[in-house]
Amino acid sequence: MSGQMIDWDLAVTAATKLAGQGPTVSKDEADQVVDELRAGAERSTPLVREFTGLTAQAGTAPVLVVDRQGWIQANADAFAQIIGPVVDKLQEKRGTPGPLTEAIGSRITGLEVGTLLGFLGGKVLGQFDPFYSPTDTDDGAVLGRLLLVAPNIVQAERELGADPSDFRLWVCLHEETHRVQFTAVPWMRDHLQAQIDTLVDGVDVDPQKMATALLDAVRRAGDLVAGRGDGSLIDLFATPEQREVIDRVTGVMSLLEGHADVVMDGVGPEVIPTVDEIRKRFNQRRKGAGSLDRLARRLLGLDAKMAQYRDGAHFVRTVIGEVGMEGFNKVWVEPDHLPSKAEIGDPRAWVRRVHG
Numbered sequence: 567m568s569g570q571m572i573d574w575d576l577a578v579t580a581a582t583k584l585a586g587q588g589p590t591v592s593k594d595e596a597d598q599v600v601d602e603l604r605a606g607a608e609r610s611t612p613l614v615r616e617f618t619g620l621t622a623q624a625g626t627a628p629v630l631v632v633d634r635q636g637w638i639q640a641n642a643d644a645f646a647q648i649i650g651p652v653v654d655k656l657q658e659k660r661g662t663p664g665p666l667t668e669a670i671g672s673r674i675t676g677l678e679v680g681t682l683l684g685f686l687g688g689k690v691l692g693q694f695d696p697f698y699s700p701t702d703t704d705d706g707a708v709l710g711r712l713l714l715v716a717p718n719i720v721q722a723e724r725e726l727g728a729d730p731s732d733f734r735l736w737v738c739l740h741e742e743t744h745r746v747q748f749t750a751v752p753w754m755r756d757h758l759q760a761q762i763d764t765l766v767d768g769v770d771v772d773p774q775k776m777a778t779a780l781l782d783a784v785r786r787a788g789d790l791v792a793g794r795g796d797g798s799l800i801d802l803f804a805t806p807e808q809r810e811v812i813d814r815v816t817g818v819m820s821l822l823e824g825h826a827d828v829v830m831d832g833v834g835p836e837v838i839p840t841v842d843e844i845r846k847r848f849n850q851r852r853k854g855a856g857s858l859d860r861l862a863r864r865l866l867g868l869d870a871k872m873a874q875y876r877d878g879a880h881f882v883r884t885v886i887g888e889v890g891m892e893g894f895n896k897v898w899v900e901p902d903h904l905p906s907k908a909e910i911g912d913p914r915a916w917v918r919r920v921h922g
Contacts, residue, residue, distance in 0.1 A: 568860055571672055571675060571889075572646070572675045572676055572679060573672040573673050573675070573676030574642050574646055574676065574679075575676075576644055576672075576673055576676035576677065577676040577677070577679040577683060578635075578638055578639055578642050578680065578682065578683070579679040579680070580676070580677050580680030580681065580684060581638045581642070581679075581681070581682075581683035581684035581687055581689070582634065582635045582638055582679040582684070583684070584680065584684025584685065584687075584688075585634045585635075585638065585683075585684045585685075585687035585688040586634070587633070587634065587717065588633070588634055588687065588688070588717025588718065588720065588721055589717060589720050589721045591717075591720060596716070599631075599716050599719070599734070600631045600716060602730075602731065602734050603631045603714045603716060603734055604629060604631060604720070606628075606734050606735045606737075606738035606739075607629045607712065607714065607738045607741070607742055609735065609738070609837075610735070610738045610739045610741075610743075610833075611741035611742060611746075613739065613742075613833045613836075613837065614739065614742050614743050614746050614829055614833065615746070616645055617829055617832055617833050618743070618746065618825075618829060618891070618895070619845065619891055619892065619895055620746050620747070620750040620895070620898070621750055622745065622746040622749035622750040622752070623709075623749055623750075626708055626709040626710075626749045627694070627696075627710045627711050627745050627748075627749060628712070629711075629712045629714065630711060630712065630713050630714070631714045631716050632713055632714070632715055632716070633686045633716060633717055634715065634716070634717055634718070635687075635690060636715075637687055637690060637693070637713055637715045638683050638684070638687045640695065640698075640711075640713060641683055641686075641693075642679070642683060643686075644697060644698070645679065645683075647697070648685065649760060652739055652872055657870020660765065680780065688718065689717075689718060690715055690718060691711060691714075691715055691718050691719050691722060691737050691741075692712070692714045692715060692719075692737055692738075692740065692741035693712075693713045693715075693741070694710055694711075694712050694713075694744035694745050694748065695710050695711050695712075695713065696709070696710040696748040696754070696755045696758065697710065697755065698710050698711040698753070708747060709749050709752070709755065710745070710748055710749070710755070712741055712744075712745050714737070714738070714741065714744070719733070719734060719737055722848075722851065724850065726844065726848060727847070728840065728843070728844050728847065728849040728853060729839075729840050729844075732838045732839065732840045732841070732844060733844055735763055735837065736830055736834060736838055736841060736844055738833070739829060739830040739833055740826045740827065740829070740830040741826075743825065743826040743829040743830065744822065744826055747825065747826075747898075748821055750898070751898045753900070753901065755900075757818075757901050757904075758815070758818065760819075761785075761811055761814060761815050764811050765811050765812070778839060789840050803838060813906070813907040814906070814907070816907045816910075817904060817905050817906045817909065817910050818905040819878075819907075820873075820877050820903055820905075820907070820910045821878055821882070821897065821904065821905055821910065822878070822883065823875045823878050823879075824875060824876075824877065824879035824880070824881055824882045824910075825878065825882050826878075827875050827878070827879045828879050828882045828883060828886075828903060831845055858868035877910050877911060878910060880913070881905060881909070881910045881911075881913045882894065884913035884914070885897075885913050885916065885917060888914065888917050889917060889921055890911070893917075893921060896920055896921070897916075897920070903920055
């Protein structure tokens with residue numbers, strides 16, 4: 567039933583067209599990039615283990631080197647699965663529309679989703695999808711999948727003027743850290759899924775309430791565009807209860823992203839000679855290129871995403887400085903040990919709470 571409200575095929579087609587193919591490379595160059603990224607992911611596994619003290623099961627998450635369309639398709643599939651329950655609730659509330667209304671509506675929403683995926687599809691370097699589960703296995707052996715977006719990595723290394731081999735390994739270290747986080751800490755996946763389920767269950771599909779929320783969001787969107795407000799378009803539509811869940815998820819994501827950044831920079835000097843220069847140039851790139859790009863990042867919440875890297879890394883470094891890596895690793899023991907959004911900004915509060 568969820569497929570009737572969003573034309574996912576159109577979303578993927580529109581996103582692929584918007585994202586484009588990426589930089590031009592020869593077949594030999596493309597083969598070299600793919601081989602190097604696969605080797606980099608494999609090489610990163612023991613490096614991450616030695617630095618973090620976390621041991622992940624081998625062979626639990628496949629590594630896929632994809633193009634932009636491959637990333638877009640993977641995320642469209644994941645997006646459809648996540649928002650399926652919300653769409654079902656909306657359709658149940660509104661009843662069955664006429665064929666023409668349904669066709670027009672699904673194409674409009676398909677184009678909207680395609681625009682979002684197209685913008686991101688030209689920028690994301692890599693992604694660990696913890697919720698991926700192949701349909702042809704039910705033995706629980708596969709815990710997610712790691713996607714490395716080859717054309718975006720090549721484009722980024724060219725824009726930065728970075729050494730290709732160094733940059734590719736650097737990206738692999740970050741993404742491999744995410745794989746380790748979810749496979750060495752098996753409850754993390756279920757914990758995040760529970761937060762998503764809570765958000766979905768909290769969606770109010772009452773037409774009058776949705777209209778009121780939309781009007782309020784429109785009023786505040788002007789401040790957001792002008793830079794006078796915080797958050798993103800998603801925050802504008804969230805209820806107070808949903809914002810509490812979003813704050814919990816923000817704390818977790820800040821931890822995961824910050825931890826990955828600390829690992830990639832901590833391991834880097836031993837195996838990546840140009841890591842300091844790469845980090846300096848990459849941080850500048852994260853701010854966005856032009857005014858339109860910065861506006862899109864702000865509206866989509868990507869500014870907040872950048873803050874997650876920065877604040878999360880500060881949290882991890884501060885805690886390690888206070889109690890060492892072994893003390894920091896208590897964060898992975900149970901969900902109650904995860905930092906709140908407030909504790910991300912005050913790492914010593916987390917140390918006092920967890921270490922007494």
